[in-house]
Amino acid sequence: MKTTLEALEGNKIKLSIEVEETEFDRYLDGAFRKISTQIRIPGFRQGKAPRKLIEAQIGLEAARSQAIEDAIPASLALAVREHDLDIIATPEVNLTGGQEAGNIAFDATCEVRPVVKISGYDKLKVEMPALVASDDDIDEVVKYERKRHATLADVDRVAKVDDQVTLDLVGSRNGEPLPGLNVDDWLYEVGRGWVAEDFDKQIIGSKTGQKLEFSSIPSGMTESADFVVTVKKIQEQVLPELTDEWVAEHLAEHETIDAWKSAVRTRIEESRLNQVRNTVVEKTTAALAGLLEIEAPEAMVSGDLRGRVQNTLKQFESQGISMEQWLSVTQQTPEQFIDALKEQSVLAVKVDIALRAVALAESLEASEEDLERQFTRIAAQVKKKPAAIRKAYENNDAIADMKAQIAKSKAIDWLLHNSEFADDKGNKIENDTILGEHDHEHDHEHDHDHDHDHEHDGADS
Numbered sequence: 001m002k003t004t005l006e007a008l009e010g011n012k013i014k015l016s017i018e019v020e021e022t023e024f025d026r027y028l029d030g031a032f033r034k035i036s037t038q039i040r041i042p043g044f045r046q047g048k049a050p051r052k053l054i055e056a057q058i059g060l061e062a063a064r065s066q067a068i069e070d071a072i073p074a075s076l077a078l079a080v081r082e083h084d085l086d087i088i089a090t091p092e093v094n095l096t097g098g099q100e101a102g103n104i105a106f107d108a109t110c111e112v113r114p115v116v117k118i119s120g121y122d123k124l125k126v127e128m129p130a131l132v133a134s135d136d137d138i139d140e141v142v143k144y145e146r147k148r149h150a151t152l153a154d155v156d157r158v159a160k161v162d163d164q165v166t167l168d169l170v171g172s173r174n175g176e177p178l179p180g181l182n183v184d185d186w187l188y189e190v191g192r193g194w195v196a197e198d199f200d201k202q203i204i205g206s207k208t209g210q211k212l213e214f215s216s217i218p219s220g221m222t223e224s225a226d227f228v229v230t231v232k233k234i235q236e237q238v239l240p241e242l243t244d245e246w247v248a249e250h251l252a253e254h255e256t257i258d259a260w261k262s263a264v265r266t267r268i269e270e271s272r273l274n275q276v277r278n279t280v281v282e283k284t285t286a287a288l289a290g291l292l293e294i295e296a297p298e299a300m301v302s303g304d305l306r307g308r309v310q311n312t313l314k315q316f317e318s319q320g321i322s323m324e325q326w327l328s329v330t331q332q333t334p335e336q337f338i339d340a341l342k343e344q345s346v347l348a349v350k351v352d353i354a355l356r357a358v359a360l361a362e363s364l365e366a367s368e369e370d371l372e373r374q375f376t377r378i379a380a381q382v383k384k385k386p387a388a389i390r391k392a393y394e395n396n397d398a399i400a401d402m403k404a405q406i407a408k409s410k411a412i413d414w415l416l417h418n419s420e421f422a423d424d425k426g427n428k429i430e431n432d433t434i435l436g437e438h439d440h441e442h443d444h445e446h447d448h449d450h451d452h453d454h455e456h457d458g459a460d461s
Contacts, residue, residue: 031066089299130423289350366406
């Protein structure tokens with residue numbers, strides 16, 4: 001087999017492949033074997049007749065057509081492996097010779113994964129939520145706790161933020177009541193923003209006995225609804241006086257205001273640190289993707305999007321939810337649903353390309369030990385032997401995919417240790433603070449990358 005490679009515009013190449021007659025004869029043999037299972041030759045069991053007899057009966061044309069159909073994908077796969085190409089879309093194939101006789105020749109136009117250089121990754125700046133709790137943060141928790149122990153007092157004035165109002169609520173659209181938006185004698189805290197965009201704005205300034213009629217978009221929906229609200233009672237919250245005695249009585253683990261506030265600060269900062277650690281990979285890879293100067297290839301985006309749609313539908317099915325129900329509850333159109341997933345796919349593709357660029361620039365590769373570790377992990381999950389898993393990956397030409405995943409994992413770890421983290425006010429957050437004592441290597445679920453999964457079911461146990 002002879003192959004030549006020509007670079008085209010963008011991230012496309014053209015492979016010109018020629019299969020010599022002697023090599024093509026193997027595919028002819030295979031074609032005749034297929035045909036032999038479909039016809040009867042007197043004196044021979046089906047599928048056992050010699051090639052020459054079959055050829056004498058049906059001619060060469062039908063078998064040659066089948067052989068070409070078999071030879072093209074097989075030869076293309078060999079050429080892709082020979083030139084170490086990373087194909088991201090189904091190639092466009094054009095037969096250029098050998099349809100009736102002689103060597104088989106064809107061109108394959110292939111779109112390949114872009115290999116780029118990315119600048120600025122070594123000085124990547126990643127914004128994270130603030131770890132340090134401010135005095136306002138502490139005061140908010142203190143206020144919440146005092147409100148939990150507040151008493152209510154009837155007031156003869158208009159409603160304001162933090163008041164507790166008793167309401168009759170009627171929400172409808174086109175005359176039909178909306179689920180969850182019809183209730184009597186509902187006690188609502190003004191300012192919570194729970195019901196609809198303009199709900200609290202309408203309640204503020206209202207009086208006892210007043211009937212309010214307005215339209216607004218309910219929370220979690222996209223279409224406006226009609227509201228009729230009757231204000232039946234307005235009460236203000238009377239907060240308990242904040243003293244050491246009150247703290248000791250109602251918060252038994254603390255004896256003073258200062259001790260309580262100190263514990264609140266510690267709790268907030270520990271919670272924020274956990275949140276930061278849970279999102280650091282996502283935020284770091286998103287910041288990296290922002291450095292990419294190329295658009296995400298549409299073929300990669302489409303492939304990722306198909307996977308996301310399929311996975312989402314499977315999740316709905318497992319939960320007993322239909323797509324129609326989901327769209328109805330979320331007030332989305334199918335187009336809006338797809339567009340939201342496509343945004344995720346575009347980011348995932350950019351992250352994939354950017355991480356590969358970092359891995360290449362930093363010479364981060366999968367070692368044999370890395371591969372064995374992955375085979376062992378997968379083997380434990382599917383209860384098979386590591387050797388069988390390796391064989392399955394080799395048979396599926398999936399080793400390169402695994403190596404790429406490992407290299408990207410190493411790129412993530414490199415970024416986590418070398419990026420600059422800071423909060424929205426520019427306060428630096430030490431890498432060791434975020435990473436802690438945990439070794440992040442090979443600990444990431446790569447949901448940013450949706451390379452095709454390869455079946456292992458054919459592996460021997």
